[in-house]
Amino acid sequence: MLWLLGFVLSFCGLFIWLEFGTMIPRSGGEKVYLEAAYKRPKHLATIVFATNAILLGFTAANCIVRVYRCFGLVLEAAGAEATRWSERGIALGVIFFVTLLHGFTPRTGIWLMNLLSVFKIVILIFIVVAGWAVLAGHTRVTDPHANFRNAFAGSSHSSYEYATATFKVLNSYAGWSSINYVMNNVKNPARTLKIAAPLGLGICAVLYLLANVAYFAAATKEEIEQSGVTVASLFFKNVFGTQAQKALTVFVALRYRTGLVVVTFGAARVNQELAKEGIPLPFGNRFWASNWPTGKSPLPGLIIHLIPSIIVIIAPPPSVAYPFILDVEGYPGQIINLFVVIGLFWLRYKKPNAHRPFKVWWPLAVFYLAAAVFLLVAPFIRPPGGIGDTPPLPYYLYCLVGIAIMVVGVLWWAAWRVVPRWFGxxxxxxxxxxxxxxxxxxxxxxxxxxxxxxxxxxxxxxxxxxxx
Known part of the structure; x- marks a missing residue:
């Protein structure tokens, strides 16, 4: 049900971003929309968004964590010991490769993005078709319908658990807003956005839902909870055997690498747009805003993204890092989304005659707004036993970290715009x-x-x- 809810919320968000993207066809995504809606206090929206983008510059780090978890399985499949540092070494190699790829050979980077996206769809289709075979009883799985009897038995009644689970589901759908970050690179953005965005999200959503049906047909809830590996890897093991699992895990790792390549491409351009706006950055904005060294791709913006990603790979243990990263990334993201939706209604009120090639149906925007409020409030409600999904960390810690990041943005803005005025x-x-x-x-x-x-x-x- 949460995957279905994530699908609905993502489509609501997509239509809101479609209205903004066709009305203001510029790269930058939420940065541009917040600036259009909140002009006073001057630069506050820009600085707060910049703080979130830079301090949470590991937006691809959740992909990285998944990559080195999968490559850990690849190492084991090859007969090598998958130590924590060997996995981290692979993750560092992947993020450096992606950074250099987009920084020095942008055309090749775009070509690889398209190729990996097609590959990801092919893998999902393969899993879906294999799931149909499982449900039909043509595989080694003895009882493929076990999870569908009393499917909601044992479901949680905790608002906290539903909120944190929704953050993780929404992360899987997160690509629906990526094109808004690179609008300057899109030909005829208004027309392209209205066609490609709903089509792409629709295809992914259907494949995700069917893939989840396949996963639950091939493994019991207990196996999924206790496996300690990715669900796709467990699926291949149960359906095709251990040897096939070792081979197919490589494809799973490449599938996760797709998200890393795509998110890094978009994040670099957001960082570049922030530097262009004059946001005070170390070593001056000329370098960070430039397309050095090729003149075609923002390598400095990629470096801004690279630094926190390295820290996230090296510092925390993966078992805690992965769920905590998703939660920390999701919470301030929902704060920004909340203000984007409020800004949509504000601009409709202030500029009713502005050119809008696409207009979202207002009940969808209201539903998305209500969901954002729930996702911001529910994580503070104590879960059963007071234990969240990242023990031993306090269940509310990721919320406080997200709020702290927003507060740092306000303080950064005050240090730049307010404090100097006190001294003339x-x-x-x-x-x-x-x-x-x-x-x-x-x-x-x-x-x-x-x-x-x-x-x-x-x-x-x-x-x-x-x-x-």
Whole structure:
């Protein structure tokens, strides 16, 4: 049922993002939509989003964790010992490879994304068809219908558990918003978005639902809970045997690598857009906003994504890291989604005549808004026994971490925009065109000029920005 709920919520979110994406066809995704809806206080929405994007720059790390868990099985299949550091070494190699691929050979990176996406669909179709064979009784599985008798027996009654499980389900559907991050790379974005996005999500959703039916036909609930491996690997073992499991696990690992390649591609462009806006970053914004060294792909933006990913791979143990990463990533993401939906209603009220090639049916937006509120409140409700899904960590820890990240964003904004005014100083922004053609907003050093003059300069800068 949660997979079905995730499917419905993802489609509601997709239609909301479709309205924004066709109305404002620019790269950046939520960053652009928050800026359009929340212009005051100035730059607050941008800074808070930037904090989330940079501090949670391991958005692909959940893919990474899954990759090195799968490659651990590959090592075991090859007769090698799958130690924690061998798995981490493979994960580091994968993330470095993807970074260099997108940074130096962007065309090859796009080609590989398309190839792996097709491969992922083929693997899912294979699992679905094999599941049909299991249900028909043509495999070694003795009782394929066991899980479908009293399917909801033993279901949880905890709001906390449903909320955390929904975060993980939504993570699997997360690709529905990826195209909004790279709109500048899409030809005829309004038309493409309206056709490709619903079609792509629909295909994935149907395959996910059918794949879950196949998984539950091939293994009991107890086997899934106690296996300690990916469900797909357990499926191959139960249906085709141990030797086939060893061979097919390689394909499962490649399937997870697809998400890593795609998410890294989009995250780098979001980081670049943030640097272009003049968000204060170490070593200056010229480098981070550039398409260095090829002039066609933002390697600096990829580096911003690479650094926290390395930390997440090395620092925590995988058994705790994977569920905790999904939860930490999901909670502040839902905070941002909540404000995006509120911003949708605000813009409809403030700009009812704005050009909107696509308009989401408002009950869908209301349903998505209500779901976002539930997902933000329910994790604070004590689960049975007070134990969450990442023991020994407190069940509410990921919520506090997510909120803390938002607070850091507010403090970063205050340090940049508010505190200097107390001493009669202010940052002055100006536009500059880099060698690769990228236009970046640069912030000069603090200038001790009268507040009245700063106000005039700020107004002139804002006016010039709107006229471009």
């Amino acid at each position: 100083y202010k940052f002055i922004g100006r536009k500059e065109k880099l060698r690769d053609g990228t236009v970046v907003t640069l912030v000069s050093s603090l200038s001790p000029v009268p507040i009245a003059m700063l106000t005039i300069l700020d107004f002139q800068f804002s006016l010039a920005k709107r006229q471009q």
